[in-house]
Amino acid sequence: MTVADARRRRERRRALRASLIALVSTVVFFGVLTALVVNAPGWATVQESFLNQQVFEDALPGVINAFWVNVRLFVTAEVLVLILGLLIAVLRSLPGPVFFPVRVLATVYADVFRAIPGVLVIFILGFAISGLGLIDPRTDAIWFGIIGLTFVYSAYVSEVYRAGIESVHPSQDAAARSLGLSRLQSLRYVVVPQAVRRVIPPLLNDFIGLQKDTVLVSFIGVVEIFRFAQIKQAAAFNFTPYMAVALVFIVVTIPLTRLTDWLIARDRRQSAAGARG
């Protein structure tokens, strides 16, 4: 009993010491970093240009308001991305020689749209495709942005889905087939449901990327959060509105990244438990 008590006390002391060290090292680290930045020769200028409280307060309400354009962009695009990405992945996974051209097409799609920088895809859509005259040139540029983002991100997401599909053990498919399901039925009812569940964390990761890339749509004339900040910046000759944009994205994105990390950790725990069982 006394031995256990002593051990518990020792452990408590060790834990306390660890916390103290962590605290001190954190304070010292950030203290030194802050001192370095604040005492840098250009600090006053940079502070005035990037961290001007007056400009920040003036810009923030408008910045938040402009962010709703981005919300429209990434919510609409995400829905389309999840559908189109899964379609491409399934097409790439179709078995049998008959589907060879389909597989080639899906592969080319994924390769091309991952190869071209997103900003160029949006630019080409917004300035070239819209100029063909096939659709009303007055179509709101936001739609070309949504389509462009959907093309780029569905290519990435199709790869995520495909990795998920390939991670499902072949015995699952074999078992389904032996029960009389067709190849497509096996894909639909056995493989894809398991695959999708496994890739939710990486899908969330791509969703975060998509959120941030909505600012690229500013390039084709849409006044969204980044463009709005740019207008403010140019009017005030002060870069602080960009910091407001950064803050909005931090507030929106970090909870999602935490959720993603938590899901990944939970999955790892579950699969480890599964392996033991």
Added chain:
Amino acid sequence: MRTTFTLARIVAIAAVLGACTSAGATNAPSAAPSASASPSAAASAVPSASASAEACAKDSLAVVTPGTLTLGTDNPAYPPYFLENADGSKTDPWELGDPTNATGFESAIGYAIADQLGFGRDEVTWVVVPFANAFAPGVKTFDIDLNQVSYKPERAQTADLSDGYYFGNQSLVVMKDSPLASVTSIAALKDGVFGAQVGTTSYDAIVKLIAPTKDIKVYDTNDAAIQALGQGTIDGVVVDLPTADFITNVQLADSTIVGQFTGGTPEYFSAVLTKDSPLTECVNESIAALAADGTLDALASQFLPFQDTVPTFQP
């Protein structure tokens, strides 16, 4: 013809995105402002020129490269501010216009200011300064930046802006077959979709002078706005008159200048210098001298004659 969209053009536009923002500016009544908007340009000539004569002596000027006046502007350097050489050549790395030949409005102004400060033709060098970089904090690579920067009080917070060396109006460019092509009043423009380059007074002119009912489209470059105009995404582009002249003559076939806007706050082009530069007062004195001896007006009518020929919008 120009509206045919080639891959080369996409790449070209993409290449100048962000960096190139030769922002247009000004929507002042062209006659009044030299007296009202820039009192020092007219008034300071007599008292301060003599007062700081030795402070502005060539050898006592704090310039980036001793013995040389370093002027900056964006690349491409657009006509009519910068013109190519008579034989069509340009000094590397300049595109479209060549600042080093003293032809083109701002090139000529640059050399005229240099002359006032005591620098000869061969004592002037030009460096490329992207529009936004002129105001970014940090060490400047130029002494004086001439890039069609219109004066704004907010802008003067991060950089020194000289007195005005050009006073002109914003104008509206549309396609010749547009219903707006024959419009003479601002009231008739309300339902149009208009575009402008980000961060310009052209954008402000749309907001304040037209106040359209539809969303304004904002582009990184005038080139992108012009492309959108050419393919019918927008009804019109607002730019300053000299830029409008270049667009309708060179950049976009079948486009036309509908009119120029008067009213609003008088605005004018300023040279950009480092914040609190001792050179600024000397440049202001040079500009005042050039205004007083008629050089500014002469250069404006030589390189920018259109300001008198484009009709003015009624309210």
